[in-house]
Amino acid sequence: MAERTTFRLRVRFGKLGRLRHLSHLEVMRALERSIRRADMPYAVTQGFSPHMKAAFGPALPVGTAGTHEYYDLWLRELVPAPEALARLVAATPEGLAPGAARYVPEKAPSLSAALTIARYDVGVSPAVGLDELVRAVEDVLAEAELTVQAKGKTKVFDLASVLPEEPRVESSEAGSTVAITTRMGATGSLRPEALIGRALESAGLPQAITTVTRTDLLMETEGGFRRPLE
Amino acid sequence: MWARFEPLLDSVERPARYLDSEWGVRVRPDSSYRVALVYPDTYELGMANQALAILYDILNRVEGVAAERCFVPWKDMALAMRREGVPLHTLETLVPLRECAFVGITLPHELTYTNVLETLDLAGIPVRSADRGEGDPLVIAGGPCAFNPEPVAAFLDAVLVGEGEEAVLELVEADRAVLVRGGSRAERLRALAGVPGVYVPSLYEPVRVEGAGTEVPGCGSVAPLEPSVPAIVAKRALRDLGSARPPTCPVVPYMDVVHDRAVVEVLRGCTRGCRFCQAGMVYRPVRERSADDVVRDVMATLRCTGHDEVSLVSLSTTDHSQIEEVLRRLARGLEGRAVSVSLPSLRADAFGVEMARLVSGGGKKAGLTFAPEAGTQRLRDVVNKNITEDDLLATIEHAFGAGWRRVKLYFMLGLPTETDEDIRGIGRLVNKVMEVARDNTPKDQRGGLRIGVSVSTFVPKPHTPFQWEPQLTLDEVLRRQEILRESMPRRGVDLSWHDPEVSFLEGALARGGRAVADVIEHAWRNGCVFDAWTEEFSLARWMAAFEAAGIDPVALASSARDPQAALPWDHIASGVSKRYLLEERGRALEGVTTKDCSFDGCTGCDACDDLGLDISLGGASRG
Numbered sequence: 001m002a003e004r005t006t007f008r009l010r011v012r013f014g015k016l017g018r019l020r021h022l023s024h025l026e027v028m029r030a031l032e033r034s035i036r037r038a039d040m041p042y043a044v045t046q047g048f049s050p051h052m053k054a055a056f057g058p059a060l061p062v063g064t065a066g067t068h069e070y071y072d073l074w075l076r077e078l079v080p081a082p083e084a085l086a087r088l089v090a091a092t093p094e095g096l097a098p099g100a101a102r103y104v105p106e107k108a109p110s111l112s113a114a115l116t117i118a119r120y121d122v123g124v125s126p127a128v129g130l131d132e133l134v135r136a137v138e139d140v141l142a143e144a145e146l147t148v149q150a151k152g153k154t155k156v157f158d159l160a161s162v163l164p165e166e167p168r169v170e171s172s173e174a175g176s177t178v179a180i181t182t183r184m185g186a187t188g189s190l191r192p193e194a195l196i197g198r199a200l201e202s203a204g205l206p207q208a209i210t211t212v213t214r215t216d217l218l219m220e221t222e223g224g225f226r227r228p229l230e
Numbered sequence: 231m232w233a234r235f236e237p238l239l240d241s242v243e244r245p246a247r248y249l250d251s252e253w254g255v256r257v258r259p260d261s262s263y264r265v266a267l268v269y270p271d272t273y274e275l276g277m278a279n280q281a282l283a284i285l286y287d288i289l290n291r292v293e294g295v296a297a298e299r300c301f302v303p304w305k306d307m308a309l310a311m312r313r314e315g316v317p318l319h320t321l322e323t324l325v326p327l328r329e330c331a332f333v334g335i336t337l338p339h340e341l342t343y344t345n346v347l348e349t350l351d352l353a354g355i356p357v358r359s360a361d362r363g364e365g366d367p368l369v370i371a372g373g374p375c376a377f378n379p380e381p382v383a384a385f386l387d388a389v390l391v392g393e394g395e396e397a398v399l400e401l402v403e404a405d406r407a408v409l410v411r412g413g414s415r416a417e418r419l420r421a422l423a424g425v426p427g428v429y430v431p432s433l434y435e436p437v438r439v440e441g442a443g444t445e446v447p448g449c450g451s452v453a454p455l456e457p458s459v460p461a462i463v464a465k466r467a468l469r470d471l472g473s474a475r476p477p478t479c480p481v482v483p484y485m486d487v488v489h490d491r492a493v494v495e496v497l498r499g500c501t502r503g504c505r506f507c508q509a510g511m512v513y514r515p516v517r518e519r520s521a522d523d524v525v526r527d528v529m530a531t532l533r534c535t536g537h538d539e540v541s542l543v544s545l546s547t548t549d550h551s552q553i554e555e556v557l558r559r560l561a562r563g564l565e566g567r568a569v570s571v572s573l574p575s576l577r578a579d580a581f582g583v584e585m586a587r588l589v590s591g592g593g594k595k596a597g598l599t600f601a602p603e604a605g606t607q608r609l610r611d612v613v614n615k616n617i618t619e620d621d622l623l624a625t626i627e628h629a630f631g632a633g634w635r636r637v638k639l640y641f642m643l644g645l646p647t648e649t650d651e652d653i654r655g656i657g658r659l660v661n662k663v664m665e666v667a668r669d670n671t672p673k674d675q676r677g678g679l680r681i682g683v684s685v686s687t688f689v690p691k692p693h694t695p696f697q698w699e700p701q702l703t704l705d706e707v708l709r710r711q712e713i714l715r716e717s718m719p720r721r722g723v724d725l726s727w728h729d730p731e732v733s734f735l736e737g738a739l740a741r742g743g744r745a746v747a748d749v750i751e752h753a754w755r756n757g758c759v760f761d762a763w764t765e766e767f768s769l770a771r772w773m774a775a776f777e778a779a780g781i782d783p784v785a786l787a788s789s790a791r792d793p794q795a796a797l798p799w800d801h802i803a804s805g806v807s808k809r810y811l812l813e814e815r816g817r818a819l820e821g822v823t824t825k826d827c828s829f830d831g832c833t834g835c836d837a838c839d840d841l842g843l844d845i846s847l848g849g850a851s852r853g
């Protein structure tokens with residue numbers, strides 16, 4: 001069968017509030033359902049078990065919120081982007097609501113390949129003072145490597161390479177926030193709570209992480225980072 | 231409440247069970263009358279229950295009423311809630327269950343009984359009806375187990391027998407009327423007892439019979455304490471399914487629940503007359519929805535939920551008189567959308583396979599499932615399973631010729647009059663099925679050919695012609711399983727068993743009387759919960775509970791009952807008369823079959839007359 005022309009709509013959405021407790025699979029299924037409810041003219045994959053043609057950006061773990069997450073959706077017909085966005089918003093639960101939508105070239109790299117930089121805010125409760133936290137983060141960064149045990153596997157991260165920017169500690173309404181930028185690799189990505197957890201542990205401070213929010217997903221370009229919808 | 235509850239989510243499995251805020255939830259914080267609808271198991275099982283989805287929809291349309299969902303928290307969450315002093319609450323507005331006016335619990339099968347107690351206890355509601363006070367909600371149960379409510383009667387304030395669409399509204403209306411005038415709990419209970427189909431256990435007492443009467447002490451019949459209360463509670467049933475608008479915008483779970491798809495009911499009841507089948511007896515008569523209504527609701531439900539699969543459910547979907555038209559119209563309407571239609575069960579005939587082919591649309595062919603139930607024609611005649619060996623083999627030929635490579639067959643062990651020869655007959659039948667399947671499969675594909683054989687133990691159920699029959703003892707089940715194993719072909723057959731210990735408990739609870747409540751409470755207090763979960767089930771704990779309550783479970787499950795003696799469910803009328811059940815029992819023991827009254831004339835079960843209903847096919851009633 002000849003390939004039909006399709007239109008590749010890129011949608012930004014959030015994973016907020018109590019819906020941060022959803023798994024990546026649950027988020028994908030919920031968004032696919034919202035696309036069907038919005039009656040979008042989605043393309044269907046060819047083959048033995050046809051399904052909606054859509055692709056999602058890097059997974060968020062259970063418990064981690066996100067403000068700038070993305071999916072690509074292939075449509076059989078062109079629906080003006082503002083109309084598509086309005087229809088998707090009306091059909092999506094508030095905690096996963098889309099915030100922007102724009103067509104991207106059919107040949108653009110996939111979200112999972114293009115998005116290599118993630119920014120996070122890690123919330124820390126007032127049980128740890130701002131100065132203590134600043135020192136703890138400085139100390140952990142002084143190490144060249146961070147070894148993380150997860151699911152029976154040991155991963156060693158070269159901090160200089162996975163942290164393209166220096167983490168910043170700031171005071172916030174509910175304690176303090178550490179802003180972290182990480183570079184995601186093919187062999188695994190550093191979880192920001194692993195870094196801060198180690199910092200607190202090494203400094204003998206309580207495990208006071210309250211929330212983790214991914215605040216941005218970015219593409220690396222020459223001389224900087226760029227959002228996938230800019 | 232959310233601020234107290236949310237921190238618990240970080241330490242439990244599958245937090246999506248507890249989040250609420252799915253698409254389609256109804257949040258009505260200003261309602262004055264709050265109903266908690268409970269499924270006595272986890273979220274992922276409860277969200278598949280269509281009865282609760284229907285009642286949720288109906289009650290949330292009533293001015294001033296809010297219906298909210300509640301499921302049993304898994305053990306990790308229950309532990310955390312008890313530790314932190316967080317009471318069990320509804321999902322939608324996080325109202326503690328004990329602050330609701332009415333806690334409605336569906337009873338899907340006997341193995342959820344301890345979960346009912348767990349639910350009440352987590353909510354801080356006394357588990358026994360007699361211990362509840364003015365401030366406590368009314369605990370009202372319904373569902374399949376309402377047809378013998380006696381084992382759980384002590385825990386329930388009221389039981390709704392039969393279909394709930396109309397009755398639940400009458401129930402709520404009756405209760406609100408009492409509450410508005412400041413009536414007491416006793417007055418509320420009396421008002422409920424006045425609603426047709428409602429049984430209020432505290433207004434009945436066990437009948438004391440001199441001498442013989444029941445095989446097990448405390449497991450006889452009950453009678454009303456006062457003349458104003460009905461001696462017989464007749465089940466409720468809808469006259470016209472077309473007038474009931476089923477929910478087309480149900481809640482859409484985030485979590486991967488069982489049967490994670492849209493559901494549209496196509497008919498209610500089944501009159502094939504299998505003599506072991508409780509559902510086939512208690513949900514009579516057959517009432518079909520019209521093809522137009524079914525197609526309309528499928529399209530509306532898919533639009534509103536965004537599901538990519540819809541299941542056409544009933545006890546026997548391919549028996550719908552217009553099923554072919556329905557499937558053809560849906561295939562056209564859903565073309566190019568990667569949305570599939572599924573049928574829960576198939577008739578073992580060419581028509582059944584044709585319908586499966588319509589549904590598969592030339593694409594993926596999931597396995598087909600058929601239920602011959604018994605291995606010999608003699609025993610199939612006894613149980614009135616009207617399929618012949620030739621029917622089954624012709625169906626297999628047709629299915630494998632059409633490209634299917636997997637089939638699953640259901641059988642039961644221990645059906646009344648079963649001999650060792652009948653058991654060997656299962657092995658012989660499976661062997662023939664395998665031969666026919668192989669002959670109709672191209673040589674290069676025969677490697678992938680599988681026949682699943684699933685064997686359960688027969689459990690005699692109330693309101694069936696076999697309600698007086700003994701269930702096999704555990705030792706006898708093991709002996710017969712060995713015969714079956716020896717007679718079963720090895721290659722290409724996947725043999726699986728339903729755990730006989732679980733079936734034994736199910737049998738002991740299913741036909742128990744009031745005294746069995748002590749057993750259930752004892753079992754729960756000693757840690758029995760989630761008994762339907764294989765890894766949680768412990769027969770030893772249950773045996774200790776029977777022992778402590780002084781009740782012999784073997785006598786309950788495995789003694790033949792005297793057809794003249796009183797039964798614990800004699801006060802519950804399903805519409806099918808005891809006289810008919812006895813006649814059917816007689817015909818069973820003679821090996822005489824009974825035809826399907828939806829097509830071959832009335833067989834005299836009395837359901838239509840007793841309930842004032844008619845069979846209705848394709849939306850048209852047939853008097």
